[in-house]
Amino acid sequence: MIEFLEDFLVTQRLLISIILLSLITAVIIMKYWDRVKFWWTCTWYSFPVIGKISKLSKDITSVDEKGWFSSETTLCSDFHRYYDRFDKDPEHYDRCKSYLSKADELGRKPFPLIMWIVVFALVILEALGFAYVLAGFTIPGASESLQQYGAFGIALIISIILVGFTHWTGHEVYKNSILKKIRTYYSNDRREDKKNLEPDSKVKLENNNIDDEEKNYSQLLNRVSTNATVTPTWIVSIVTAIFVVVIAIGATYVRGQVLEKQLTEEKSMTQTNVYEQSLPTSLIQTQENADTKAFDEAQDSDRKGGWATFIVLAVLFVFIQLLGILFGFKWGFVGKESQIAFEDSSDFRTKQDFINYFKREKDNIVKIAEQKLKLLQQKMYQKGTMISTSAKEMEMLKTKDYRTFKEYVKNEARENLNFHNDIEKTKEQVYVKSEIKKDEPKVEIVKSSTILCKNCNSNLDENSNFCTSCGTEVKKETLACKNCNATLDENSNFCNSCGEKVVLKDLIPTCPECKTTYAIDIQYCSKDGKKLELV
Structure with a gap:
């Protein structure tokens, strides 16, 4: 196997380098995806000729009801998405900490970048090991180089699937431990009037305090996705266990077949008579028997040693998968918004650090958005002077100073506030009407x-x-x-x-003896057995 790995590393150096670089790049992009998106938005807007500013500047006739050009609104809307991500009030820091605490995930962390590198390294090593096993069986009749390519490709796919399933299994085991904790807390609550285990869908990160008075199991349940019975599920774990066992046994069996093939080839090469024909037949026969016995003993030792090695490799393979499950159990979140709460609060020692950071990020986005908007307005003005436009549009192109990104942000904030106020007024009116209806x-x-x-x-x-x-x-x-x-x-x-x-007045089923009222479909009193009357 060592010779195979050395040969593979030498001949496929370029392929391995491309795969490693691709994996590292993918990990970095996943880690800094938001910043990558913002960078791409800025780059795409600034692109000459085919950039978005060049395209938007051609439209100088579309005006919305607020007195803004549609091109200006489009640009501000694109950058407002990133601004809104950092538009957090100081209380948001406290809400994030409280959310993680109620979800029992305060102090827990997402999967570290260094561990992703370790996982991908294990993937490559597993793929190389599988490639050695599968090299002679993937594409029969093909050249040795093509067989190596095919074996490595299949092995890489198997390894990636294993990494995904083991990580998912660890996540499932951790989630089941949370559900078990909810069940334990619930059973320890001895109150007769305790609520059923039903999550409150209204609980979000932004209104985290609405269940402050609830029991800890209710708070935990409100933040974790679960089934209707609030019970653990082991579907992923079972599938992963079957997959790992099949791969371990299959790889060991293939290794054993390769070993038996090598031993058979060695034995066939020793069938020729190496002794002089002039020697006595009895002496030749005795010597051949001795050589055959020694050769069989050597092959038997090789066979036992090989199978012992293969079993150790299978056990090692299983423990590597258990390590992947442990990684999935130790890191990551099961709370619906725990990841967001962690990202918004984890890098700050105090609330003031939180405030300063988000202010810097907002100021940076405002600065870039203002630059792009001014560039767009300049191009639109130049376009307006070159073609015939109405007096109103030309006046708007000249008086552009009040149409800034900051003003757009203020308008959006006012609209959101008015929207929420309208919703609250509607709810209040419905409540008042229902109360009036009760009292009329x-x-x-x-x-x-x-x-x-x-x-x-x-x-x-x-x-x-x-x-x-x-x-x-x-x-x-x-x-x-x-x-x-x-x-x-x-x-x-x-x-x-x-x-x-x-x-x-609605007629209500009522017991004539004890005057107890019941639902409309009940016919007999549960206390004295009397037939109910409609009263």
Whole structure:
């Protein structure tokens, strides 16, 4: 295997260098993705001829309702996305710390950059080991160089899949430990009126304090994605375990077959008679038997040593995968917004450091955005002087000083504030209407022991069907206004005296014995077994 690795490293030096550089570049881009995006936005805007400023400067006719050119709004909107990322108030630092504390992840860290390098190094080593095993079986009949390329490619794919699954498994194990902790806290809560294990979807990083009065298991559950039963799942772990075992056994088996092939080839090469034909036959036979026995013993030792080595390599392979699972368990977050909370608060010792950092970042973005906006406005003005434009558009091109990126930020802040105020007003109006509806007088059906004739106002027995004085048909039930107690016609929609709206009272299943009320679909009382009546 050492000779294979040496030969592979020498002949495939360029390929290995490209792969390593690609992996390192990918890790760096992942680490600083936001800064890479901002750099690309600035670069793309500044590109000559095909850049975005060159394209936007051609549109000097589109004006929005705020009195800004659409090109200016587009530029400011693109840079405002990055500005908004750093537009944090001082209390945001406290919210981040509190969020991590409630998610039980305060002090936890994301996967370190140095560990990504270690993981990728392990990937390459695993790929080289698999390539040696698979070299003779990947592309039968191909040249040795092509077989090495194919073996390394397949081995690299297997290694990357293993890294992904082991890391995902570690994350799953850590998440299951959090769910187990929630269950333990919940079972230790002995209150009879404790709530069910249901997450509050309204809990976010920005309104982190709305569950301050809740129990620790509720706070933890509100910040972790889980299934409906709040129980651990082991699907990824099982799939990973099966995959690792299959690869370990398969690699060991292939290594064993390669060893047996080599031993067979060695034995076939020793079948020729190396002794003089003039020697006595008995002496030649004795010598050959001795040589065969020695050769078989040597091959047997090689076979046992080889298989022992392969088993050790398989165990080592399994432990490397366990190391990957440990990495996934030790680093990373399961909280819905824990990663954001960590990024916004981890690099600062105090709140003042937090304030100073975000102010610097905002000022830097404002400076760059103002430069790009001024360049765009200059190009638009030059374009306007070269072609015929309306007087209004020309006046806007000249009076551009008030249209700055800072002014755009202020306008966006005002719009967001007005939007949230409108939402709050709508919620308040709905709440007030519901309260008014609860308190408004209602007219309900009232049963009376005596019946009043509507035609002649004579008092009649409650069992009477017709008036004994005038012969008018008697109505068994009358409507009485709850506000003024006026008697109303059964078809009345409004009270004739006070004008209140008539609302028929809903009949509720009620026990005639203990007067306990129940839901509409219940038929018998749970206390005394009496059949319920609609009252």
